[in-house]
Amino acid sequence: MKLSNFFIKTRNDASSVNTCYSHSLMLRAGMINQSASGIYSWLPVGLKVMKKIEKIVRNCHDQGNCIEMLIPTLQPGSVWEKSNRIGSYGKELLKIQDRHEATLVYGPTAEECVTDLFHKYSMSYKDMPCILYNIQWKFRDEIRPKHGVIRGREFLMSDAYSFDETEDMAIRSYERMFGIFVNIFTKIGLPYIAVKADSGEIGGDHSHEFHLFVPDGDNKVFMKKKYQYLMEKCSEFSLKDVNEGGFVSDEKCSGEAMNSEEYISSNSIEVGHNFYFGDKYTSSMDFYVQNKEGKRIHAMMGSYGVGVSRLVAAIIDASHDDKGPLWPVSVAPFNVVILSISNSSKSVNYCNEIYGKIVDMGLDVGYDDRDISLGQKINDAYLIGYSYTAIFGEREIDSNQVKIITRIAGQKSSEEVVEIEGFMNICRGLR
Amino acid sequence: MKLSNFFIKTRNDASSVNTCYSHSLMLRAGMINQSASGIYSWLPVGLKVMKKIEKIVRNCHDQGNCIEMLIPTLQPGSVWEKSNRIGSYGKELLKIQDRHEATLVYGPTAEECVTDLFHKYSMSYKDMPCILYNIQWKFRDEIRPKHGVIRGREFLMSDAYSFDETEDMAIRSYERMFGIFVNIFTKIGLPYIAVKADSGEIGGDHSHEFHLFVPDGDNKVFMKKKYQYLMEKCSEFSLKDVNEGGFVSDEKCSGEAMNSEEYISSNSIEVGHNFYFGDKYTSSMDFYVQNKEGKRIHAMMGSYGVGVSRLVAAIIDASHDDKGPLWPVSVAPFNVVILSISNSSKSVNYCNEIYGKIVDMGLDVGYDDRDISLGQKINDAYLIGYSYTAIFGEREIDSNQVKIITRIAGQKSSEEVVEIEGFMNICRGLR
Numbered sequence: 001m002k003l004s005n006f007f008i009k010t011r012n013d014a015s016s017v018n019t020c021y022s023h024s025l026m027l028r029a030g031m032i033n034q035s036a037s038g039i040y041s042w043l044p045v046g047l048k049v050m051k052k053i054e055k056i057v058r059n060c061h062d063q064g065n066c067i068e069m070l071i072p073t074l075q076p077g078s079v080w081e082k083s084n085r086i087g088s089y090g091k092e093l094l095k096i097q098d099r100h101e102a103t104l105v106y107g108p109t110a111e112e113c114v115t116d117l118f119h120k121y122s123m124s125y126k127d128m129p130c131i132l133y134n135i136q137w138k139f140r141d142e143i144r145p146k147h148g149v150i151r152g153r154e155f156l157m158s159d160a161y162s163f164d165e166t167e168d169m170a171i172r173s174y175e176r177m178f179g180i181f182v183n184i185f186t187k188i189g190l191p192y193i194a195v196k197a198d199s200g201e202i203g204g205d206h207s208h209e210f211h212l213f214v215p216d217g218d219n220k221v222f223m224k225k226k227y228q229y230l231m232e233k234c235s236e237f238s239l240k241d242v243n244e245g246g247f248v249s250d251e252k253c254s255g256e257a258m259n260s261e262e263y264i265s266s267n268s269i270e271v272g273h274n275f276y277f278g279d280k281y282t283s284s285m286d287f288y289v290q291n292k293e294g295k296r297i298h299a300m301m302g303s304y305g306v307g308v309s310r311l312v313a314a315i316i317d318a319s320h321d322d323k324g325p326l327w328p329v330s331v332a333p334f335n336v337v338i339l340s341i342s343n344s345s346k347s348v349n350y351c352n353e354i355y356g357k358i359v360d361m362g363l364d365v366g367y368d369d370r371d372i373s374l375g376q377k378i379n380d381a382y383l384i385g386y387s388y389t390a391i392f393g394e395r396e397i398d399s400n401q402v403k404i405i406t407r408i409a410g411q412k413s414s415e416e417v418v419e420i421e422g423f424m425n426i427c428r429g430l431r
Numbered sequence: 432m433k434l435s436n437f438f439i440k441t442r443n444d445a446s447s448v449n450t451c452y453s454h455s456l457m458l459r460a461g462m463i464n465q466s467a468s469g470i471y472s473w474l475p476v477g478l479k480v481m482k483k484i485e486k487i488v489r490n491c492h493d494q495g496n497c498i499e500m501l502i503p504t505l506q507p508g509s510v511w512e513k514s515n516r517i518g519s520y521g522k523e524l525l526k527i528q529d530r531h532e533a534t535l536v537y538g539p540t541a542e543e544c545v546t547d548l549f550h551k552y553s554m555s556y557k558d559m560p561c562i563l564y565n566i567q568w569k570f571r572d573e574i575r576p577k578h579g580v581i582r583g584r585e586f587l588m589s590d591a592y593s594f595d596e597t598e599d600m601a602i603r604s605y606e607r608m609f610g611i612f613v614n615i616f617t618k619i620g621l622p623y624i625a626v627k628a629d630s631g632e633i634g635g636d637h638s639h640e641f642h643l644f645v646p647d648g649d650n651k652v653f654m655k656k657k658y659q660y661l662m663e664k665c666s667e668f669s670l671k672d673v674n675e676g677g678f679v680s681d682e683k684c685s686g687e688a689m690n691s692e693e694y695i696s697s698n699s700i701e702v703g704h705n706f707y708f709g710d711k712y713t714s715s716m717d718f719y720v721q722n723k724e725g726k727r728i729h730a731m732m733g734s735y736g737v738g739v740s741r742l743v744a745a746i747i748d749a750s751h752d753d754k755g756p757l758w759p760v761s762v763a764p765f766n767v768v769i770l771s772i773s774n775s776s777k778s779v780n781y782c783n784e785i786y787g788k789i790v791d792m793g794l795d796v797g798y799d800d801r802d803i804s805l806g807q808k809i810n811d812a813y814l815i816g817y818s819y820t821a822i823f824g825e826r827e828i829d830s831n832q833v834k835i836i837t838r839i840a841g842q843k844s845s846e847e848v849v850e851i852e853g854f855m856n857i858c859r860g861l862r
Contacts, residue, residue, distance in 0.1 A: 007498045007563065009552040033548055035503050036535065041548055042501035067438045067475050072585045073504055073568055074537075076467035091530045096537075098584075099522045099572045104467065106505075106527075117464055117472055121440040126802070132438065137504055137568065141530045153529075154503045371557070 003337070003368040007044040010383050020216065022316035023148030025325060029383045031312070038145025038153030045333050045384055046312065050156065052331040053311050054135060056187050057158045064180040066131040066160055069117075071110040073137050077103030079112040082285045094141045106139035111281050111303060114161045118299070119287040125165045127289070128299065129173050133160035135308065147218075149313045150269065156309040163299045165291050167278065170300035174206050174276050177304045181210055181272055184306060189328035190318050190409055193266075195221045197273065206302070210272035212318040217269040225264050269314040276302040319409040325385040328409040335430050337366040337386040339377050341393030350397050354390070354420075358427050365427075381405060387430070390423055434768070434799040438475040441814050451647065452751060453744035454579030460755070460814045462743070469576025469584030476764050476815055477743060481587065483762045484742050485566060487618050488589045495611040497562040497591055500548075502541045504568050508534030510543040513716045525572045537570035542712050542734060545592045549730070550718040556596040558720070559730065560604050564591035566739065578649075580744045581700065587740040593733045596722050598709065601731035605637050605707050608735045612641055612703055615737060620759035621749050621840055624697075626652045628704065637733070641703035643749040648700040656695050700745040707733040750840040756816035759840040766861050768797040768817040770808050772824030781828050785821070785851075789858050796858075812836060818861070821854055 009030035026032045031046030042050060061068065077095065080086035086093070086105070094106040107113065114132055122130065135158045145153050160180075162173035178194070185192040190212055197207040211221050279298035282288075288296040307314075316325045329335060336358055340351040348369075355367040366386070368377045374391075381389040382405075389405040396402050402423050406414045440461035457463045462477030473481060492499065508526065511517035517524070517536070525537040538544065545563055553561065566589045576584050591611075593604035609625070616623040621643055628640040642652050710729035713719075719727040738745075747756045760766060767789055771782040779800075786798040797817070799808045805822075812820040813836075820836040827833050833854050837845045 005496045005498070007500070007552075007561070030552065033551060035544060036505070036507035036509075036533070037531075039503045039505055039507070039535075041503060041544065043548075043552075044498050044500050047499060047501050065436045067436070068478060069438070069475050070473035070478050072466050072470045072472060074467070074470055074570065074585055076470070078467075094527065094529065096525065096527050098525065099574065100468075102467070104470075113466060113472065117474075120464060121438075121461065121474075130438070139505065143530065154505055 001334075001366050003366050004370045006366070008370070008380060008384070009043065010380050020147045020150065020313075020317060021320060022150065022313035025316055025320070025383070026148055026313060029324070029385075032149060038142055038151070040149055040152060040154070048333050049312050049327070049331055050309060053188065053315075054156070054158075054308050056330065057184055057306050057308060058135060060180050060183045060187065061133050061158070061160060063183070064131075064176060066133045066177075066180070069132050069134055071107065071113045071117075071134050071136055073106060073139070074104045075107045075110070075113050077105050079116050079285070080105050082116075083112050083281055084284060085112070092140045092142060094139050107136075108138050108140040109157075109303070109305070110134060110136075110159055111161065111301075112285070115281045115285055115287060115301065118161075118163055119282075119289070122163070122289060124290040125292050127163075129162065129164050129169060131160055131162045131173060131177065133158060133304075147313070149309045150218075150317075152309070155307065158306040158308055160304040162302045162304070164301075165289075165297070165299070167300050170276060170278070170302060171206065174274065174302050177274055177302065178208065181274060181304065181306070185210055185272070187330060188311070188315070189330050190315060192271075193221055193223060193268070195223070197275075206274075206276035208274045209270050210274075210306075211268035211270050212314050213266050214269045214314065214317040215267055217267040217314075217317065219268045219270050220265055221268045222263050222265045224262055228264055269310070269317060270307075271311050271314050272304075272306045274302065274304045315409075321413055323382040323413065324407070326407050326409045326411070326413065327385045327387065329387050329430060332364075332387045332408075333384050334366045334386045335364045336388045336390060336427060337368055337381060339368050339374065339381075339389060339391045341374055341391060341396075344394060347392060347394050347397065351392050354392070357424070361427055361431055363427060363430055378405070382407070388423075388426065432765075432797050434797050435801045437797070439801070439811060439815070440474065441811050451578045451581065451744075451748060453581065453747035456747055456751070456756060456814070457579055457744060460816075463580060469573055469582070471580055471583060471585070479764050480743050480758070480762055481740055484619065484746075485587070485589075485739050487761065488615055488737050488739060489566060491611050491614045491618065492564050492589070492591060495562075495607060495614070497564045497608075497611070500563050500565055502538065502544045502548075502565050502567055504537060504570070505535045506538045506541070506544050508536050510547050510716070511536050513547075514543050514712055515715060516543070523571045523573060525570050538567075539569050539571040540588075540734070540736070541565060541567075541590055542592065542732075543716070546712045546716055546718060546732065549592070549594055550713075550716075550720070553594070553720060555721040556723050558594075560593065560595050560600060562591055562593045562604060562608065564589060564735075578744070580740050581649075581748075583740070586738065589737040589739055591735040593735070594730045595732075596720075596728070596730065598731050601707060601709070601733060602637065605705065605733050608705055608733065609639065612705060612735065612737070616641055616703070618761060619742070619746070620761050621746060623702075624652055624654060624699070626654070628706075637705075637707035639705045640701050641705075642699035642701050643745050644697050645700045645745065645748045646698055648698040648745075648748065650699045650701050651696055652699045653694050653696045655693055659695055700741075700748060701738075702742050702745050703735075703737045705733065705735045746840075752844055754813040754844065755838070757838050757840045757842070757844065758816045758818065760818050760861060763795075763818045763839075764815050765797045765817045766795045767819045767821060767858060768799055768812060770799050770805065770812075770820060770822045772805055772822060772827075775825060778823060778825050778828065782823050785823070788855070792858055792862055794858060794861055809836070813838070819854075819857065 032040040035041050096104040138157045164170035194208045197209040278300050282298035291297045319326045338351050338355050340347045358365040391403040403417050463471040466472050527535040569588045595601035625639045628638040709731050713729035722728045750757045769782050769786050771778045789796040822834040831851050834848050
């Protein structure tokens with residue numbers, strides 16, 4: 001993409017709002033614009049990152065045989081009455097009266113609607129196991145929205161719902177979803193941890209939160225010391241590790257953990273939550289399916305949420321230096337951006353040629369041909385966070401070299417001059 | 432995709448609602464489920480079609496150098512006060528009070544928010560021409576929602592907004608968007624027509640609606656007799672044809688047109704609307720940019736909408752027979768579905784092999800391995816509308832043949848037995 005055809009709107013005025021790093025950065029980098037308290041427009045640069053995250057989330061669900069559908073943003077109040085949550089959810093549930101005085105609810109989650117829909121179409125054990133998912137805007141009327149899209153009111157969430165005949169089968173679906181979440185966060189490519197979480201009235205071990213490590217994050221996670229390496233590098237682990245008790249949450253054992261020498265803690269941001277809740281909704285909403293023996297039973301359910309819009313900000317908070325974000329390559333706004341030092345036709349033609357070659361590789365590449373100074377372009381490269389910024393001047397071209405700025409999660413930011421062929425090999429490696 | 436892993440939920444009970452063909456078909460084919468009046472959940476089959484349409488719309492905008500961003504569904508009441516539309520829009524505008532008694536509006540369109548956003552980031556003629564677009568859920572609180580997603584309350588719309596320094600430049604952006612719309616509807620692949628529409632208080636020739644021809648559609652379009660061929664086949668035409676007066680709308684010259692022998696009419700469904708409105712919003716909202724001469728001026732704007740969710744239904748209404756929809760290949764829920772007549776391992780293995788080969792071609796292919804009768808599977812093939820259904824039995828396999836059912840827009844539905852190699856060539860042609 002030629003950046004003169006894009007909408008790059010970085011700002012120098014640091015926000016005076018006392019907020020977290022990602023919120024201030026996203027405003028300065030022109031990724032989001034506040035529309036109302038806790039409600040944001042997504043500018044092209046921010047949307048580009050969010051769509052890459054959404055694609056990873058969708059692909060991992062699809063590969064795990066989850067089935068995508070879509071629940072409307074406005075849900076009928078009647079299903080929330082059926083589950084008794086219309087009162088118990090509190091003021092965070094945004095209730096709306098339409099022109100006929102019917103009550104609608106802007107869904108903060110979709111257990112009711114998905115349960116209702118599943119039972120309209122599925123009558124027996126033959127329809128299970130079934131995992132439906134839905135990537136849709138949600139709304140939570142937070143009393144004090146804060147930290148930009150970390151705790152906004154309107155947010156994009158992926159929420160999956162599993163339906164099973166028995167508790168044993170439901171636990172297998174839970175484990176399947178755990179594997180899908182491990183895939184999602186491994187593909188995003190930042191260190192993360194799954195922690196046991198409070199499973200409330202249901203009890204049992206089947207509630208896990210997924211967190212990114214963020215030094216000034218609002219959450220705190222506890223883990224055995226042997227897992228400290230997780231805080232430094234992204235790593236693979238399985239549900240088995242967690243049952244071993246490898247990861248524990250603050251809620252579940254704050255007392256023991258905080259006083260134990262076995263445990264260390266880290267601040268963090270929650271970006272996913274898996275939850276087994278059995279027949280909580282199928283029973284309160286009075287839904288039955290037929291089991292193998294012909295008996296009417298309540299399906300056993302779980303729900304599995306990923307904060308898609310929140311992840312954009314959480315990733316920034318988890319991975320940046322004082323010059324800007326250090327994105328994992330998987331979600332960077334651009335993998336490669338080409339800059340020309342001068343406006344000479346020799347240099348511009350050369351840049352156009354290199355740009356064309358990288359486009360042909362199928363990479364997400366930009367050519368910053370905007371009519372602004374080189375200094376401003378380099379400033380934007382840091383603020384927005386291109387993985388590689390390649391700067392070509394006549395001298396470099398003559399000696400078959402190029403200066404590259406590398407900004408990638410898990411690596412120290414660097415500026416170096418390399419052979420052009422070496423740079424092209426880096427690009428090939430990104431495919 | 433193995434259809435046993437999918438969520439195909441066709442129903443035999445015809446809806447008793449007195450409605451249009453598409454609404455009844457989409458309920459029977461398990462594409463949508465009514466959640467509240469005029470509000471629908473999208474089941475996996477319906478969502479699959481809608482996402483293909485969305486992808487065409489997005490790609491055509493991107494190729495035309497429009498820039499995608501995202502406006503939140505809930506907009507601040509304050510911007511609607513600034514444009515004076517909060518009162519004038521009427522009861523179709525859904526107003527909401529949040530927990531702090533602030534007024535939010537569920538956007539039925541986004542002129543206010545996009546104008547506000549553009550001016551926050553763009554100060555001069557150097558930032559123009561600029562076309563921003565946004566594919567987002569909208570809400571219109573219709574007094575009597577009808578015809579399913581044709582006139583629903585919550586709907587998915589793509590809306591683009593152009594910003595220019597002068598009226599001349601704005602007309603060039605308008606023409607560019609006209610070309611993009613021609614691309615979109617040509618790629619979808621059904622006959623369509625662009626008609627001059629009422630441009631209201633602004634006047635001038637720069638408002639066009641795009642319609643699909645639908646025998647029992649709610650709209651009516653008039654055109655010169657020489658364009659009758661459009662009603663029969665999809666065709667390329669340009670804005671130039673329209674200024675020649677080739678296409679005229681009922682609103683603009685119903686009197687003349689209806690009485691003239693030169694004109695014929697057709698029922699239709701509106702699926703797109705382009706509209707030039709100059710400084711209507713930039714002036715009422717008091718927004719300025721600097722022009723080339725350093726003077727403060729109001730940017731000249733246009734807006735350009737495509738009804739993405741409505742298109743799913745409009746396409747069904749425009750192209751079906753009494754057995755089900757005849758989708759254009761571009762948006763069909765599956766391009767190819769494989770069926771095995773028997774459960775013999777010979778037949779099943781053969782089907783798996785063919786299925787694998789077509790997956791490798793990169794096609795959207797299904798293998799209907801569900802544990803239901805062949806009759807039910809064939810019934811679903813018609814009701815959902817796979818482009819090609821390939822039915823393999825041992826006899827056919829022995830003679831290197833396959834029975835294929837072809838269901839494609841613009842072609843007569845057919846069932847025929849062909850050589851397997853011929854069928855594979857058809858598949859290759861779909862790539």
